[in-house]
Amino acid sequence: MADSTQAGTRRLRVAIVGGGAIGSAIAYFLTRDDHDCAVTVIERDPGYRQASSALSASSIRQQFSTAINIRMSRFGLEFLRSIGETLSVDGERPEIGLVEPGYLYLAATAQGAATLRSNHRLQKAEGADVALLEPEALGTRFPWLATADLTLGSLGLSGEGWYDGHAVLQAFRRKAIAQGAVFRAAAATGFDRVSGVEGAAIDAVRLGDGSRVDCDAVVDAAGPWAAAVARWAGIELPVRARRRTVYVFTCPQALADMPLVIDPVGLWFRPEGRHPGSRFIGGDTPPADADRDDLPLDPDLAAFEDRIWPALAARVPAFEALRLTGAWAGYYEMNTFDHNALLGVHPACPNLHFACGFSGHGLQQAPAVGRGMAERIREGRWRSLDLDAVDIRRLLEGRPLREANII
DSSP states (O other): OTTSOOOTTOOEEEEEEOOSHHHHHHHHHHHHSOSOEEEEEEESOTTOSSOHHHHSOOEEOOOOSSHHHHHHHHHHHHHHHTHHHHTOBTTBOOOOOOBOOOEEEEEOSHHHHHHHHHHHHHHHHTTOOEEEEOHHHHHHHOTTSOOTTOOEEEEEOSSOEEOOHHHHHHHHHHHHHHTTOEEEEOOEEEEEEGGGOTTSOEEEEEETTSOEEEOSEEEEOOGGGHHHHHHTTTOOOOEEEEEEEEEEEEOSSOOTTOOEEEOTTSOEEEEOSSSTTTEEEEEOOOOGGGOOBTOOSOOOHHHIIIIIHHHHHHHOGGGGGOEEEEEEEEEEEEETTTSSOEEEEOTTSTTEEEEEOOTTOHHHHHHHHHHHHHHHHHHSSOOSSOOGGGBTHHHHHTOOOOOSOOO
């Protein structure tokens, strides 16, 4: 068993720090096929009040600029479409409310249009169902959309949409428990190393109550707090907790057939709820000087008046009459190195596996990451899908994987 030790026929003991969608998906795949792994998931917030999985806008897309992200999301979509059967427990099928109205990326400059065209070639080569629309076609298809300043749009015709992220998290968790995984409501506080030697393997995770979880392999799936966990092993990660506010608003005018729209200014919005076309959610990426680490999870309501509403009304004139009805905030686990996942084993610790740094894409990539990490832990390699492009070793090699389509 690569990057871990196993005595005789004893089951491989895996401790996962973080029981959100990523940690729960890894636990599910580790326990899915047989019982050669004894999995313990350590989660300090069992109610998931601050979990990114529960506070996410819960969307899935194929419109990325890198092949690996497209491939992970394509598997994620396949998994979500059949999740009711795959993750059923005792005949109870999870309902996640998956809908696929697509993503619409908009460009307002010649350079932006060139980027969409370049991405489109890659996306089509990877099997994504996407189409490029000129401004006139955009206006015809979406009459509520202001198009005068646009140069091009890229629309996902199928395979993109949104769902209930908290339901996905709970489905992974419940199925993993049914297969034998143990979830402990506890705060992890540190690692014990074999013989106490720096650089040696970890043989236990210490908990806040003074107890230990003995292990042969550890997974850092702590999301926004992954860097703090890595420091217990003397490893510095470029992963930071960045607050993102999601605004809920209504519009008196029904707006039909709206996909998830990505505006050139960095704004996003989409329909929400049981009455598509009248209730919406949206948000944006804060300016760099306001996008600080570890801000409290209080919605930034001032930004809605100052920045969000004017941008919404500029793109959808009917939004001049919108009414803000609520808001919430959650953390992105932002990988400041290159905004992509960090997976695999860091050379500084032979049995510490990482699954973090998703920069807003973790929920949609959880199925592919869960499967890949389970293979990596048990077999020492990526088997079903080669994930070397997002291996954590690229940090040490100074080899960033640039993703242009960051929201």
